[in-house]
Amino acid sequence: MQYSFDHQSVNLPLLKTRAYNYRWADVPDGVIPLTAADPDFPVGNFVTDAIVDYAQSGVFSYGPPQGLPEFRQAIASWYETTKQVTLHVNNILPLNSAAFGLFVAAKTLLSPGDEAIILEPVDFLFRKSIIYAGAKVVCSQLNKADGRIDRTQIVNLINTSTKVIYICNPNNPLGLTMQEDDLEWIGQLAIDHQLTIISDEIWADITYDHSFTAISSLSKTIADRTVIVSGMSKNFGLAGLRIGYIATTNPELFDLIYKTSQVDSTAFGLSTISQVAGAAALNHGKDWLAAFLSHLSAMKTYAQERISRYETFSQVDPNATYLLFPQVNLPKHLDSEQYCQQLGESTKVSLVPGGKQWFEQSSEGHVRICYATSEVILEEAFDRLDVSLL
Numbered sequence: 001m002q003y004s005f006d007h008q009s010v011n012l013p014l015l016k017t018r019a020y021n022y023r024w025a026d027v028p029d030g031v032i033p034l035t036a037a038d039p040d041f042p043v044g045n046f047v048t049d050a051i052v053d054y055a056q057s058g059v060f061s062y063g064p065p066q067g068l069p070e071f072r073q074a075i076a077s078w079y080e081t082t083k084q085v086t087l088h089v090n091n092i093l094p095l096n097s098a099a100f101g102l103f104v105a106a107k108t109l110l111s112p113g114d115e116a117i118i119l120e121p122v123d124f125l126f127r128k129s130i131i132y133a134g135a136k137v138v139c140s141q142l143n144k145a146d147g148r149i150d151r152t153q154i155v156n157l158i159n160t161s162t163k164v165i166y167i168c169n170p171n172n173p174l175g176l177t178m179q180e181d182d183l184e185w186i187g188q189l190a191i192d193h194q195l196t197i198i199s200d201e202i203w204a205d206i207t208y209d210h211s212f213t214a215i216s217s218l219s220k221t222i223a224d225r226t227v228i229v230s231g232m233s234k235n236f237g238l239a240g241l242r243i244g245y246i247a248t249t250n251p252e253l254f255d256l257i258y259k260t261s262q263v264d265s266t267a268f269g270l271s272t273i274s275q276v277a278g279a280a281a282l283n284h285g286k287d288w289l290a291a292f293l294s295h296l297s298a299m300k301t302y303a304q305e306r307i308s309r310y311e312t313f314s315q316v317d318p319n320a321t322y323l324l325f326p327q328v329n330l331p332k333h334l335d336s337e338q339y340c341q342q343l344g345e346s347t348k349v350s351l352v353p354g355g356k357q358w359f360e361q362s363s364e365g366h367v368r369i370c371y372a373t374s375e376v377i378l379e380e381a382f383d384r385l386d387v388s389l390l
Contacts, residue, residue: 003044003288005295007374010040018240022350032381033350037172037323039237039372043281044288047236050280054273063272065264067094067245071275074282075245083204083214085223087247091254093261094270094278098202098231098244102129105198105227105246108260109164110135116164117157119149120360121325123172126200127360130166138162141362144327147176151185158189164196165189170203170212173325173352173359173368175318180213187215187222196253197226205235205289207320208297216249224250227257234321235289236281241274296322299371299378306382307369310389322372325354327365336364347384 015024022035066072072089079085095101102125110116112134118126120139130137140154154165165186169178190197199215216223228247233239246261248254263269303324307313314327330339336353344350352370354363371378 001287003291005041005292005374007376009042010374010377011042015040021239022352027350031344031348031350032377032384034369034371034373034378034381035350035352037234037321037370037372038239039292039322040374040377041237041292041372043237044285046280046284046288047238047277050276051273054276060272062266063269063275065266065269066090066258067092067270068272068275068279071279074279075247078282079214079228079247083212084217085214085228085249087228087249088251091249091251092245092247093254093258093263094275095244095246095261095263096268096270097242098200098229098233099125100268101229101231101244101246102126102198102200103132104257104261105229106130106133106135106164108257109133109196109198109227113161114163115159115161116166117154117162118166118360119168119171121171121173121354121363121366122166122168122360123200124358124360126166126168135163136161139360139362142171142174144174144325144362144366147171147174147178149178149182149186151182154186154189158193158195162193162195164198166198166200167215168200168203169215170207170320172203172321173323173354173363173366175316175321175323175325177207177211177320178213178215180218183213183215184218184222187218187225190225191221195225197222199226199228201228201230202234203321204230206293206296206322208293208300209319211319220249224248224253227253232278232281236285238274238277238281241271241277243270243274243278245270296372299373299375300324302375302378303369303371303382306378306385309386312389322370324369324371325363325366326369328367330365336366340367343385343388346388349381349384 106129110133114135231244340353352368354366
């Protein structure tokens with residue numbers, strides 16, 4: 001089947017009633033939001049067909065607390081074939097969003113007084129999940145040009161209170177995959193210092209040069225020290241279904257995660273219909289995802305070319321995600337948030353600012369641009385930005 005990602009596929013009237021989280025339903029009429037990392041395109045028919053088929057029976061019973069077997073098997077098969085990671089279905093836990101997965105992982109592995117190292121810039125949910133667990137956030141800065149880690153700095157941050165090191169691979173907001181030798185070094189560091197790795201891999205299917213390496217694929221010893229947190233909001237545009245999951249190759253570690261999650265209390269867990277949709281996407285969505293990636297690659301090139309015209313914006317060359325994160329030569333009296341607000345008022349284009357509350361302190365002076373939309377919308381957005389930036 002041929003899948004289209006042209007402008008006719010974007011249902012703006014519907015998006016303006018449904019697309020929240022700083023997107024079309026949250027901005028005033030006439031504003032173009034290149035903000036939250038959520039595509040403007042509808043999901044593939046294989047997802048909607050599966051939902052309709054499931055719903056037509058009229059039976060919406062409780063599902064098993066550990067998740068539907070067919071969804072866990074779909075995740076295991078996906079990781080085996082696309083990331084060379086062997087996961088047992090009994091060590092995969094569907095949850096209500098990858099964000100909640102980060103919170104469950106933090107609560108499992110961290111206690112008050114513990115410390116967790118994060119590699120930043122990175123999404124604010126890392127910090128929030130660590131604070132939720134009562135632990136302390138310790139930051140190490142990535143090289144924003146290439147995503148490389150500072151090994152000396154990380155070693156110097158480790159002490160007896162350090163329990164976890166977080167990675168976001170590919171990185172949000174930089175749009176960069178981590179290098180394999182950096183991942184191997186982090187894996188060995190975790191072994192040497194008895195640390196656990198929390199690996200946020202929600203962007204792992206959105207790469208353009210096939211450079212993604214899952215840290216759990218490097219060795220069984222490293223994999224057994226790793227907790228994978230992921231979901232299906234980025235690869236298949238299923239944010240509203242809140243599909244997340246946690247996985248590990250370590251059954252003892254998984255048992256701790258399962259206990260912390262409280263899914264067997266019926267207070268938590270992922271809806272069965274979301275799991276049906278997730279299984280359909282993983283089992284039948286490979287061609288759709290390939291077409292989506294082809295479109296995104298073209299939009300990345302287009303957005304990069306338009307940004308290259310702005311003397312106040314740095315040039316960026318991400319190899320993953322559908323995000324650009326240029327540094328901006330800000331007016332002295334403005335921070336990133338004030339700049340985005342001012343730019344938005346003058347151009348009616350909404351961007352996400354850098355700054356500690358968004359992506360940690362090293363992100364200040366940057367803006368994030370999401371290009372998961374049609375070329376028509378991108379062209380209009382950049383035409384508007386040209387008025388202020390050229």
